[in-house]
Amino acid sequence: MTPFEAVFSWVEDTPLSMWVRGESMLAFPTILSAHTLGMAFLAGTSAGMDLRLLGLANRVPLRELEKFYPVLWLALALSFVSGTLLLIGYPYKAFTNPVFYVKLALIAVAVYLIVRIRKEILLQPNPDAPEMYRRGRLLGMISLACWAGVIFAGRLLAYTYSYLLVGMPNNF
Amino acid sequence: MFTEPEFPEPWELWIRATVLHQFVSDNGAWLWPTLETLHFIGLSLLFATIGLFDLRVLGLGKGIAPGALHRLIPIGIAGYAVNVLTGIFFFSGFPEQYFYNPAFWWKGTFMAIAGVNVAAFYLTSSFREVQMLPAGADAPFRAKLIAGTSLGAWCLVLICGRLLTFYRPPIFH
Numbered sequence: 132m133t134p135f136e137a138v139f140s141w142v143e144d145t146p147l148s149m150w151v152r153g154e155s156m157l158a159f160p161t162i163l164s165a166h167t168l169g170m171a172f173l174a175g176t177s178a179g180m181d182l183r184l185l186g187l188a189n190r191v192p193l194r195e196l197e198k199f200y201p202v203l204w205l206a207l208a209l210s211f212v213s214g215t216l217l218l219i220g221y222p223y224k225a226f227t228n229p230v231f232y233v234k235l236a237l238i239a240v241a242v243y244l245i246v247r248i249r250k251e252i253l254l255q256p257n258p259d260a261p262e263m264y265r266r267g268r269l270l271g272m273i274s275l276a277c278w279a280g281v282i283f284a285g286r287l288l289a290y291t292y293s294y295l296l297v298g299m300p301n302n303f
Numbered sequence: 304m305f306t307e308p309e310f311p312e313p314w315e316l317w318i319r320a321t322v323l324h325q326f327v328s329d330n331g332a333w334l335w336p337t338l339e340t341l342h343f344i345g346l347s348l349l350f351a352t353i354g355l356f357d358l359r360v361l362g363l364g365k366g367i368a369p370g371a372l373h374r375l376i377p378i379g380i381a382g383y384a385v386n387v388l389t390g391i392f393f394f395s396g397f398p399e400q401y402f403y404n405p406a407f408w409w410k411g412t413f414m415a416i417a418g419v420n421v422a423a424f425y426l427t428s429s430f431r432e433v434q435m436l437p438a439g440a441d442a443p444f445r446a447k448l449i450a451g452t453s454l455g456a457w458c459l460v461l462i463c464g465r466l467l468t469f470y471r472p473p474i475f476h
Contacts, residue, residue, distance in 0.1 A: 156469070160465075160466055160469045163465055164461075164462045164465045164466060167461055167462070167464075167465045168458060168461060168462065170343070170347070171346055171347055171350040171354075171458075171461055172350060172354065174347045174350075174351075175346075175347045175348070175349070175350025175351040175354055176350070176351065176354065176355065177351075178347055178348065178351040179350075179351035179352055179354070179355040179375060182351065182352070182375055182378060183375075187374060187375060187378070188371055188372060188373075188374035188375045190368070190370075190371035190374070191367050191371045191372055191374075192366060192367065192438070194366075195364050195366040195367045195438075196364070196367075198363055198364035198365075198366065199355065199358065199363065199364055202358065202363070278347065279340075279344055282340055282343045282344055282347065283340045285343075286336050286339045286340045286343060287336055289336075290336050
């Protein structure tokens with residue numbers, strides 16, 4: 132057993148991990164629902180801003196999009212907390228799957244782009260000026276591609292894992 | 304893996320005779336994750352456009368005239384169309400796991416509520432009132448009620464969809 136595997140088994144034996152995998156509808160199903168809601172509001176709100184950066188709804192003043200950032204951070208927090216709980220439930224399953232690292236890397240890029248878009252476009256003195264458009268469009272396109280990748284990788288996690296040492300919750 | 308029920312109803316036999324059912328059940332290994340991905344992208348586009356519009360009507364990002372944000376709605380409708388289409392694929396592939404599933408009927412109920420709510424917005428003066436709002440203006444109470452109902456209904460549709468797997472009939476476990 133490698134040190135990593137020892138940590139995974141230790142985590143899987145904790146009461147919290149067992150609760151996440153347990154029978155309670157408040158555990159796994161609720162955590163998954165929260166994770167999906169987080170995704171919808173994080174990827175969704177970010178994608179909405181990306182569409183504006185691509186030139187759609189161009190009467191929306193770019194600076195005002197900044198007002199939606201609290202939604203992004205709340206959704207990110209919800210996704211992070213629920214995702215961490217899912218990891219505590221199934222550390223071995225997630226950490227031994229290369230697709231999981233692809234998903235994490237794409238999320239890192241997408242969140243970095245959210246920060247960059249705010250700083251380099253929305254908060255500039257003249258975000259709606261034509262010379263800003265090319266830069267914004269590029270950031271928006273990469274962001275949209277990242278979110279599509281995150282969603283694809285996330286969905287694939289259910290099909291690509293190779294080590295599941297603990298059972299799935301009942302009714303799954 | 305899934306085994307088909309022993310005594311299917313006539314409607315189940317009818318679906319199983321369709322080309323679509325055959326296509327989905329023959330290609331499940333790659334098709335199912337692909338359809339799920341498209342379904343998630345579709346719902347994200349719905350939240351991207353209708354979600355932002357609803358939030359503006361509720362008062363977030365008031366510096367945007369709602370009419371300007373409303374230009375994104377066709378993308379949301381496209382996302383919805385993707386989800387109806389992928390949903391038809393899901394249902395045709397394994398109709399029983401949806402039909403005999405309370406989460407599916409709850410999901411349908413909240414979709415119907417969202418639909419009636421859409422009608423209440425576009426078929427009344429609410430739409431015109433909101434479209435005419437300038438940047439900075441507060442939306443009328445009725446429009447806010449509709450926007451809140453929309454946001455709530457779509458969240459519940461999403462949650463019921465995510466919970467489908469946990470309420471499938473026992474034959475799927």
